[in-house]
Structures are given as structure tokens and as C-alpha cells.
Amino acid sequence: MGMMKHLMVRSRRRSLWMMHFCLGGCNGCSIEIMAALTPMYDLERFGILNTGNPKHTDVLLVGGSVNHRNRRTLKNLIDQIPAPRLIVAVGTCALTGGIFNEAYNIIGGANRVVDVDVYVPGCPPKPEAVIDGILSGLDKFEQ
Amino acid sequence: MNLAKLWVPAAAVIAAPVFGGLIAGIDRKISARLQGRYGPPILQPFYDLYKLFGKDPLAVNRWQPFFAAMYLFGAAASVAWLALGGDLLVLFFLTTFTVGFLVLGASCVPSPFSRAGAGRELLQALVYEPVLILVFAAIFQQTGRWDAAGVWRQGGVLLAQTPLLYLCLFLVLVIKLRKSPFDFSASPHAHQELVRGVLTEYSGPFLAMVELGHWYETALLLMICALFWSSVPGSAILVAATVAGLIFVDNLFPRLTWRWMMARIWLPLPGLALLNLIWLMV
Ligand code: SF4
Numbered sequence: 001m002g003m004m005k006h007l008m009v010r011s012r013r014r015s016l017w018m019m020h021f022c023l024g025g026c027n028g029c030s031i032e033i034m035a036a037l038t039p040m041y042d043l044e045r046f047g048i049l050n051t052g053n054p055k056h057t058d059v060l061l062v063g064g065s066v067n068h069r070n071r072r073t074l075k076n077l078i079d080q081i082p083a084p085r086l087i088v089a090v091g092t093c094a095l096t097g098g099i100f101n102e103a104y105n106i107i108g109g110a111n112r113v114v115d116v117d118v119y120v121p122g123c124p125p126k127p128e129a130v131i132d133g134i135l136s137g138l139d140k141f142e143q
Numbered sequence: 144m145n146l147a148k149l150w151v152p153a154a155a156v157i158a159a160p161v162f163g164g165l166i167a168g169i170d171r172k173i174s175a176r177l178q179g180r181y182g183p184p185i186l187q188p189f190y191d192l193y194k195l196f197g198k199d200p201l202a203v204n205r206w207q208p209f210f211a212a213m214y215l216f217g218a219a220a221s222v223a224w225l226a227l228g229g230d231l232l233v234l235f236f237l238t239t240f241t242v243g244f245l246v247l248g249a250s251c252v253p254s255p256f257s258r259a260g261a262g263r264e265l266l267q268a269l270v271y272e273p274v275l276i277l278v279f280a281a282i283f284q285q286t287g288r289w290d291a292a293g294v295w296r297q298g299g300v301l302l303a304q305t306p307l308l309y310l311c312l313f314l315v316l317v318i319k320l321r322k323s324p325f326d327f328s329a330s331p332h333a334h335q336e337l338v339r340g341v342l343t344e345y346s347g348p349f350l351a352m353v354e355l356g357h358w359y360e361t362a363l364l365l366m367i368c369a370l371f372w373s374s375v376p377g378s379a380i381l382v383a384a385t386v387a388g389l390i391f392v393d394n395l396f397p398r399l400t401w402r403w404m405m406a407r408i409w410l411p412l413p414g415l416a417l418l419n420l421i422w423l424m425v
Binding site (some may be wrong): 010082 | 175179182346347394
């Protein structure tokens with residue numbers, strides 16, 4: 001039994017299918033996430049694949065700040081991701097609301113709506129930081 | 144029948160997914176290298192599969208898991224049947240039945256991506272099923288046997304008389320394994336026009352079952368290819384060359400639309416197969 005469990009943890013750490021959802025913001029973070037997906041960084045060597053489908057997703061990258069409308073979309077997406085899942089907030093907007101924080105329609109960062117596992121600060125963070133953020137969340141799968 | 148003979152299909156049912164998964168892993172590695180990337184480890188498909196089995200089972204409705212299980216069962220049964228040396232015509236019906244469940248599973252959900260994928264999967268079946276039956280007919284024409292065991296025992300290089308048919312079988316393989324340019328019903332690379340087509344609505348263990356079924360289908364088609372050179376080293380060379388060809392075709396050709404396939408492949412492919420069959424008869 002121990003071995004099966006060990007193998008499961010290993011598989012989860014080695015096979016991360018990711019999806020990216022931009023709530024708003026200036027889209028700078030999305031562009032950096034896209035840059036991280038290019039062959040130059042070769043995310044597939046870590047077993048990371050871009051899926052674009054919540055039902056196949058293990059890691060959700062959230063960028064941008066939450067407002068009253070997109071919070072429903074975000075919740076809806078997360079409900080469709082089967083557990084165990086990892087939620088990574090990318091960029092200052094997703095962390096705190098960023099420069100949009102004081103706007104009348106903004107609720108704040110992604111953690112106002114969902115449980116965020118990893119925070120990647122930066123406006124925008126570099127692709128290396130995004131990759132580092134995803135990989136540093138892997139310890140969640142140990143439990 | 145002799146019970147002792149049952150170990151052959153049992154071994155095939157266990158070995159086929161290992162073989163199919165390894166082929167998928169090698170394919171991903173070589174494709175990555177061709178694109179100047181380092182690529183995932185060869186065992187990556189097994190990590191993916193095992194992880195999927197460990198995810199929460201989220202089914203859209205109660206039919207979806209049933210169809211996924213039936214697809215897996217059909218694909219495994221086809222492999223077992225061929226390993227048993229069974230009749231090729233029965234095998235043909237088994238493969239049709241298997242695809243049927245995949246299509247049903249994709250159409251029992253409301254997602255437009257999944258349904259469009261199911262429609263395209265049916266179109267693909269329309270293209271390759273006639274070729275498959277012609278391939279079996281040619282095997283019969285050449286060896287006088289419908290049963291796979293008899294064909295294998297007869298020995299010889301079927302390929303020498305049936306090069307055009309083998310070419311058609313190769314194209315069937317490209318279509319069946321969803322390699323580009325024919326990857327429009329469910330691309331292995333996500334983020335395309337249909338997301339993942341027939342696989343869009345499956346998640347977790349059910350997606351794993353469909354994936355496993357796909358590996359069985361890979362193994363099955365390569366086993367059919369092996370019949371064209373029925374000696375152990377010969378069939379190994381043939382299968383290796385076929386897989387190498389598949390990977391190169393996948394990387395060399397851009398993705399096409401289903402209209403292109405219907406227009407350019409639907410009639411010429413069975414035509415080519417028929418030509419070879421006529422040549423065998425005269
Ligand atoms: S964190 Fe900065 S770069 Fe990212 S979306 Fe917000 S404003 Fe744009």
C-alpha cells in the first residue's frame with residue numbers, strides 16, 4: 001500500500017496539467033505565462049502540459065484581480081477541477097488587487113474567492129518566477 | 144478449447160497497455176527533440192495515467208463512466224481476441240463496437256466540443272473502416288485464412304505483395320492514433336479548436352480509462368501491422384519502422400481540417416486498397 005501511495009505522489013508531482021485563467025488586469029501576467037509555455041522554457045520536461053480545460057486540470061494559474069462578475073466564473077471553473085488541485089495566483093493583481101485595488105468594482109485578490117496555494121509576486125513576474133511558483137506548490141501533493 | 148492456451152491473450156492484455164504507453168512516451172520524447180526541446184521522460188504517459196486514476200471521479204452523468212468502461216473493455220477484448228488468434232472478421236466488428244462506445248460517450252454530454260469531436264470521430268470511422276475490411280480481405284486472399292493464428296503460422300512476407308495496402312493501413316494508423324494531420328477529433332495536444340474533442344468532458348479516472356483504451360488500440364493496430372511480416376524479427380522491424388514513420392509524419396505535416404480528409408482521403412484510400420486487392424487476384 002505504501003508503495004502505491006508513494007507512486008501516486010510521484011505521479012502527481014511529475015504530471016501537472018495546467019490551465020490559465022485571466023480575471024482582468026492589464027494582461028501583462030498572461031503574456032508572461034504564455035511566454036513560460038513556449039518551447040524555450042520547455043515546461044513539458046516537468047510533465048507540465050497546457051490544457052485549457054478545467055476537467056483535465058491539476059494546476060490553475062490565476063492572473064488579474066477579482067470583481068463581482070468574474071468571481072462567479074472563477075468559482076465555476078474551480079468547481080469543475082477535480083481534486084487534488086493546485087491554485088497559483090500570478091502577479092500583484094491576483095495577490096491583492098494590485099493597481100486596480102481601489103476601483104469601485106474590485107473585490108481584491110484571488111484569495112478573496114478561492115483558497116490560493118502559491119502566490120507569485122511581480123508586476124508582471126518573469127516566466128522563471130511563474131515556473132518556480134508552480135513547482136514550489138508541488139509539496140501540497142505530499143499530503 | 145485448450146485452457147492452457149489462455150495465457151497468451153492474458154499476457155497480451157497485460158502487456159499491450161505497457162507497450163502502448165511506452166510508444167506514447169517515446170513519441171513525446173522524440174517529438175520534443177525534433178522541436179529542439181528536452182522533452183518529458185519516457186515514462187511520462189504512465190505518470191499521467193496513474194495521476195488521473197487518483198483524481199476525484201467527476202462524471203457529467205451516469206452514462207459517461209459506463210461508456211468509458213465499455214470502450215476500454217472493447218479495446219482490451221480486441222487485443223485479447225487477436226492474441227488468441229481469432230477470426231479477423233470478428234475483430235473488425237469488435238473494433239467498430241469499440242469506436243461506437245467512444246462516440247456514444249462523447250455524445251451523451253451537452254458540451255458542443257465533445258459532440259463535434261464525436262461527429263468527427265464518426266467521419267474518421269467512415270474513412271478507415273472500409274480500408275480495414277479490405278486489408279483483412281487481402282490477407283485472406285493471400286493466405287486463405289481468416290484466423291489470425293493461421294495467418295501468422297503461414298509465415299512469409301505479406302508486405303511484398305501488398306505494399307499499397309500497407310500504405311493504406313499506415314494512414315489508418317495515423318488517423319486512429321490521432322496524429323497530425325488527422326488529429327481533429329481529439330488532439331493529444333490540448334488548446335486546439337475543439338479543446339480535446341471527444342475527450343473534453345471526461346475527467347480523472349474516466350479520462351484515464353479512455354486513455355488506457357487508446358493504448359490498447361495502438362497495440363492492436365501495431366499487432367495487425369505485424370501480421371504483414373510473420374516472423375518475430377521481421378515483424379519487430381516492421382513495427383519499429385511503422386512507429387518511426389508515424390512520429391515523422393506527425394511532426395512533418397501541418398494540421399488539416401476534416402473537410403480536407405473527407406475530400407482527399409475518403410475515396411482514394413479505399414481505391415488504393417482495392418487496386419492492390421485486384422492486383423492480388425489477377
Ligand atoms: S500584476 Fe501587473 S502585469 Fe499582472 S495583470 Fe496586474 S497590472 Fe498587469
